[in-house]
Each structure stands twice: as structure tokens, then as C-alpha cells.
Amino acid sequence: MAEVRCPICNQSRPVNDLMEVGFGVCPKCRRESTTIAFPALAGAGVKPPGLYADPPREGEAACFYSPGRRATKECGHCGVLISDTWAAQWGSETVCLKCLEHLRQNGEDSRFQSNRTLWDNIALSLALMPFTLILWWSVIFAAPAALFIAIRHWNSPRSIVPRGRARLMIAIAIASLQVCGMAFGAAGLWFGWFNK
Amino acid sequence: MKKAFGEYRLLAKGDRRAGHLWQGPDHLLCVETAAFLIGFSESYKRIDYKNIQAISYARTRTGMWMSIVMIVMLLLLGWGIVGQINDASGASVVLSVIAAPVLLALIVHLISGPTCICKLQTAVQFLHLKPIKRMKKAVKFAAEISPLCQAHQGGQALTPEALAASVNQGSQTEIRIKQPWTGSNLVTWALLLLVVSGIVTIADVFIRNMLLFIIDCIFAVTAYVLVIAAVVRSMRFEIPAALKGSLWGAIVNCVLSVVTGYSLVIWATFSSIEKLKSSANASQAFRGDANMAIYKTISDASFNELGWVAWALISIGGLATFFGLLGLPSALRPGARMIDAPTPAPPPPIGGSQP
Numbered sequence: 001m002a003e004v005r006c007p008i009c010n011q012s013r014p015v016n017d018l019m020e021v022g023f024g025v026c027p028k029c030r031r032e033s034t035t036i037a038f039p040a041l042a043g044a045g046v047k048p049p050g051l052y053a054d055p056p057r058e059g060e061a062a063c064f065y066s067p068g069r070r071a072t073k074e075c076g077h078c079g080v081l082i083s084d085t086w087a088a089q090w091g092s093e094t095v096c097l098k099c100l101e102h103l104r105q106n107g108e109d110s111r112f113q114s115n116r117t118l119w120d121n122i123a124l125s126l127a128l129m130p131f132t133l134i135l136w137w138s139v140i141f142a143a144p145a146a147l148f149i150a151i152r153h154w155n156s157p158r159s160i161v162p163r164g165r166a167r168l169m170i171a172i173a174i175a176s177l178q179v180c181g182m183a184f185g186a187a188g189l190w191f192g193w194f195n196k
Numbered sequence: 197m198k199k200a201f202g203e204y205r206l207l208a209k210g211d212r213r214a215g216h217l218w219q220g221p222d223h224l225l226c227v228e229t230a231a232f233l234i235g236f237s238e239s240y241k242r243i244d245y246k247n248i249q250a251i252s253y254a255r256t257r258t259g260m261w262m263s264i265v266m267i268v269m270l271l272l273l274g275w276g277i278v279g280q281i282n283d284a285s286g287a288s289v290v291l292s293v294i295a296a297p298v299l300l301a302l303i304v305h306l307i308s309g310p311t312c313i314c315k316l317q318t319a320v321q322f323l324h325l326k327p328i329k330r331m332k333k334a335v336k337f338a339a340e341i342s343p344l345c346q347a348h349q350g351g352q353a354l355t356p357e358a359l360a361a362s363v364n365q366g367s368q369t370e371i372r373i374k375q376p377w378t379g380s381n382l383v384t385w386a387l388l389l390l391v392v393s394g395i396v397t398i399a400d401v402f403i404r405n406m407l408l409f410i411i412d413c414i415f416a417v418t419a420y421v422l423v424i425a426a427v428v429r430s431m432r433f434e435i436p437a438a439l440k441g442s443l444w445g446a447i448v449n450c451v452l453s454v455v456t457g458y459s460l461v462i463w464a465t466f467s468s469i470e471k472l473k474s475s476a477n478a479s480q481a482f483r484g485d486a487n488m489a490i491y492k493t494i495s496d497a498s499f500n501e502l503g504w505v506a507w508a509l510i511s512i513g514g515l516a517t518f519f520g521l522l523g524l525p526s527a528l529r530p531g532a533r534m535i536d537a538p539t540p541a542p543p544p545p546i547g548g549s550q551p
Contacts, residue, residue: 005322007252007315033254036338039349040319041249115239118229125234134457135417159238161216161227162201 002041007033015041051085065096075099113160119153120167127174143178146171208337210327217327217337222348224248224316224341228326230431232424243318245348250317251341253334259311266302270295308332377433377526383443384527386422387520390446393419394516401499401509409495419516420450435526442523449515456508463505464493 003012006026013027015037022035054070056062061071063083071081075096082096095103104114126146130139150171158165188194197216199206204218204225213235218225223242229235273295280287314328314337328334393415400412423446430443468489499506 004250004252005315005317007254007313008256010322031254033252034338035250035252036342037250038248038342038345040247040345041317113240115237117237118235121234122236125236134454159227160240161218161238162198 004035004037004041006031054083065098077103116157116159118159119149119156120158120163120165120171123150123153123171123175124167127171127178130178139178139182143175143182146175147179150175207340208325208327208333210329214326214329217325219340219344222246226323226325230428232428236428241323243316243323245341245345247318248316248341248345249319251314251338252317253312253314253328253331253338255331256311256313259305259309262305262311263302266298266305269298270302273298377430377435377439379527380426380429382422382429383426383439384524386419386426387442387446387523387527389415389419389422389520390516391520391524394513394518394520397513397516398510400495401502401506401513404496404498406492406495409491416453420446420453423447423450439523439526442519442526445519445522446516449512449519452508452515453512456505456512459508460494460502460505461490464490464497468493 002015004015004024005012006029008031009026009029011026011028013024022037023032024035025032053068055068056070061081063069063071063086064080065086066083069083069085072084073082073087073094074080075082075087076093077095077099080096086096087094088097088100123146126142126149129142130136135142150168154165154168197206197209203221207217207219207224209216213229213231215226215228215238218227220242223244226241226243228239228241230237230239273291276291277288277295280291308330309332311329312331312334314325314334316323316325325337328337393412396408396412396415400408423443427443427447430439435443471489471493502509
């Protein structure tokens with residue numbers, strides 16, 4: 001039976017509980033919610049078709065990874081001939097599962113990436129950390145760390161959503177001032193500039 | 197922020213922690229941000245329009261509570277402003293400066309409309325769309341995404357009758373709300389450090405020692421930074437109730453510690469000013485070790501001198517130890533209660549009859 005879930009308490013309920021305009025009251029939390037159902041819900045619960053044997057006939061190419069299966073596609077990245085079992089679809093491209101794994105792990109294609117570290121934000125937060133009253137002492141290691149991270153990750157990919165280098169620039173500017181201030185203070189103490 | 201890039205168009209934008217939603221050519225891109233005040237990493241989820249089964253949204257009570265809190269704050273501040281209007285100390289001006297952003301936030305909140313929760317259902321997940329927090333936005337999002345889903349699924353949105361007629365014989369695929377808890381070294385270390393930090397805090401109240409005070413500060417700051425990181429990490433998983441309670445309790449304890457710490461610093465500042473003023477060479481003393489005098493005042497303060505702050509520190513230390521010990525068993529034995537499900541049957545071998 002196709003089911004929808006309550007967005008508040010996650011309780012599942014049969015779709016025929018839905019009223020005509022998609023409103024429904026959850027039997028568990030008694031809260032009203034709106035649900036828009038799509039044709040994919042009608043197919044929920046149908047088991048996908050099982051894999052059938054498909055050995056290559058004489059003169060036909062065999063799958064590179066499963067030689068007992070007929071090759072039907074070509075990997076768009078490495079070019080090997082693959083069967084349906086080893087093929088994955090991404091947009092308009094067909095790739096083999098090995099290439100898919102490789103692309104995901106190495107982050108070679110932004111469409112396959114599942115996460116990215118925001119180094120610009122990390123550098124900026126390190127640069128700003130000493131300005132908090134309680135962590136002012138962290139300037140000793142936070143400023144050089146912010147400077148290092150900002151320079152080291154100047155060309156690193158930031159986010160798949162476009163964003164500029166403004167955060168990195170601000171982090172470098174603040175951290176540089178902090179490092180210069182510390183150097184000036186240390187030199188002053190060493191050479192006795194502050195002694196009257 | 198850009199409204200479009202490449203083949204993507206911005207559908208909804210949340211605050212820095214909620215992330216954003218982008219409309220792609222054949223999929224919906226959900227950008228989620230792991231953050232504490234500022235985002236540290238982003239994770240991306242791509243949901244094909246052809247796999248979206250349903251979009252559900254419901255009004256929540258968060259908006260009502262936000263309105264109540266802000267109205268109460270404004271009433272209290274207004275009472276203070278009216279009471280101090282003829283006072284020459286300028287208290288009414290200070291209170292007005294505090295009240296102005298609260299009033300602005302209330303107006304923006306009321307204009308934005310009621311709050312909501314919006315979720316998207318596929319065969320294997322029930323995804324919370326965090327950027328969508330207002331009913332207006334949810335309705336607009338649903339109106340924009342519905343035609344795309346219908347176009348990719350080759351049909352109109354289902355009527356309840358059509359859905360009711362589509363009773364399937366096969367078993368429903370289990371929908372996973374969150375990933376099961378698999379344990380984390382970060383959480384374990386955070387809780388261990390929390391226990392140690394709590395014990396050191398209690399010891400620091402009774403033992404007058406500068407070194408112990410510094411160790412206490414370092415332990416406390418490190419423990420709470422790790423706890424915040426642990427909370428951010430654990431949000432991705434379905435964690436045991438004890439662990440959840442201990443982590444969130446530790447966060448509340450962290451806020452209490454900060455408040456108590458500030459109170460302690462303020463008390464020590466006034467106390468050391470009095471001491472320095474009464475010393476023989478006050479101007480020299482002020483120029484030199486004012487900060488050191490504050491720390492020394494705190495570390496050398498006896499139980500009686502600290503007064504209620506001593507009891508607050510003992511409570512905070514005790515709570516930190518309690519929360520650490522509460523969560524440690526769940527963190528050390530990851531998901532012991534959750535992996536009770538029977539082992540699934542092995543998949544059938546590849547190969548069979550031609551359909």
C-alpha cells in the first residue's frame with residue numbers, strides 16, 4: 001500500500017486518508033499537513049525486475065567486468081564495454097560503476113561530489129576567534145593558522161555554488177594585522193621600546 | 197548570493213546553517229551546511245525529479261513561540277524605557293537601542309508569515325528541506341517543483357482516488373529518516389574530556405592554585421568546543437536518547453559556564469581594581485599586571501569569597517561530569533540497542549529466467 005508520512009512526527013499513513021485537496025490529519029500527532037503526491041508514489045512497493053541471464057552470443061562483445069554477460073553499453077569515461085549490470089546513468093552520460101566510484105572518491109567531477117570543506121569560512125573564523133572576549137589568547141596560534149589555511153587553500157575548490165574569494169581576502173588581511181601586531185609587540189618587549 | 201549558475205536556479209535560501217535548494221535540469225540539489233555560527237562544510241544531495249514521491253508541509257508552532265518571546269521582551273524593555281524616561285543616566289537610551297532590533301525582528305517575523313516544516317519523500321528517504329521554514333515559501337516551492345516532477349514522471353499529480361486504487365502487492369521499501377548511529381571517536385573524546393573538565397572545575401573551587409586554574413580553563417574550552425563539534429556531527433545520525441540528552445545537556449551547561457565565567461571575571465575585575473587602588477603604587481600597578489591581577493584574584497579566591505559563584509561552579513562541574521558519564525556508554529558501545537534488527541537475508545544469485 002502506498003503510504004505518505006506526516007512531516008511533523010514521521011508517522012506513515014495510507015494515502016487514502018488524504019482528503020481531496022491533499023490535506024490530511026495525522027492519526028498520531030493530530031496535526032494537519034498538506035501533501036502533494038506524484039505518480040512515483042503509485043509505483044512504491046513494486047519490486048524492481050530481477051536480473052536475467054544474458055550471455056553473449058557468438059560475435060557479440062562480452063562485458064569487461066562480467067564476461068558471462070553481453071556488453072550493451074560503453075563507459076563514457078574509461079571506454080570499456082559494459083553490460084546493463086555494470087552501467088550507471090548520470091544525466092545524459094553512461095559510466096561504469098568503477099568510474100563512478102573513482103569520480104566520487106577523487107572529486108574529479110563536481111556533479112559527483114557529495115561534500116566540500118569550506119576552507120574560506122574556517123580561515124575567517126580562525127582570524128575572528130581572538131576578537132571574542134573569552135578566546136583572545138588564541139591569537140598566538142589562530143592568526144598564523146588562518147594565514148596558512150587561507151594561502152594554502154587559495155585555489156582549492158570552495159563550494160559547488162559559486163562564491164568569490166572575499167572571505168579568504170578578509171581572513172588574510174585580519175590575520176596579517178594580528179601577526180604583525182604580535183611581531184611588533186614581541187620586538188618591542190625584546191628591544192625595550194615600551195620602557196620609559 | 198547568485199540566483200543562478202550553470203544549469204541551476206535558486207529555489208530557496210535558508211540561513212547559514214540551513215543551506216539552500218537549487219533547481220537542476222533533471223534533479224533537485226539540496227545544499228546542507230554543517231555549521232556552528234559559521235559554515236564549515238557543505239554536503240550535497242541530488243534528488244531526481246522522477247524519484248520524488250511526495251512533498252509534505254505542515255504549519256509549526258515555532259513562529260507563535262517566537263512571537264510570544266519577542267513581544268514579552270519588548271514589553272519588559274518598554275516598561276524599563278518608560279520607567280527610566282526622566283532619568284539622566286541614559287538608561288532609557290540604552291534600553292531603546294536594545295529594543296530596536298527586537299522590534300525590527302518582530303516586524304520581519306510577522307511579515308514572513310507562519311513557520312512550517314517541509315519534507316520530501318522518495319522510496320528510500322524522507323528528507324527535511326531545511327531552507328523552507330515559512331508557509332509562503334513552502335507553497336511557492338511546491339508550485340515550482342510540482343510541474344517538473346510531473347513532467348519527469350509522465351503524468352499529473354495523483355488524486356487521492358488514484359493513489360488509493362494503486363494498492364501494491366509488494367512490500368513497501370523501508371524509508372530511512374536518518375542514518376543509524378555507528379559511533380564516533382570525536383563524540384567519545386568530547387564526553388571523556390567533559391568528565392575530566394567537570395572534575396577539574398570542582399577541584400579548582402577548593403584548591404587555590406594558578407596552574408590548576410589555567411588547566412581548568414584549557415580543559416573547559418577544549419571540552420566545550422569538542423562537544424559543539426560532536427553535536428554537529430551527531431545530527432546526521434539517529435543517536436540513542438541518552439547520548440542526545442547528554443550532548444544537548446552539555447551545550448546548555450556550556451552556556452551556563454560562559455555566563456558564570458563572565459560573572460567571575462567581572463567580580464574579579466572590580467575586586468582587583470579595589471586592591472590595586474589601595475596599593476602603594478597604584479599607577480605602576482595598573483600599567484603592569486592588570487590582567488594577571490584578575491587571574492590571580494580568581495585563582496586565589498577562597499570558597500567563602502566566591503560566594504554563590506562557588507556553588508554555581510560546583511554545579512556546572514557536577515553537571516559536566518554527569519552529562520559526560522551519561523553519554524559515554526552509548527558512545528563507547530555504538531548503536532548497541534539499534535543493531536537489534538535481524539540479519540537480512542542474502543540477495544538472490546544473479547541469473548535466472550528471461551522475463
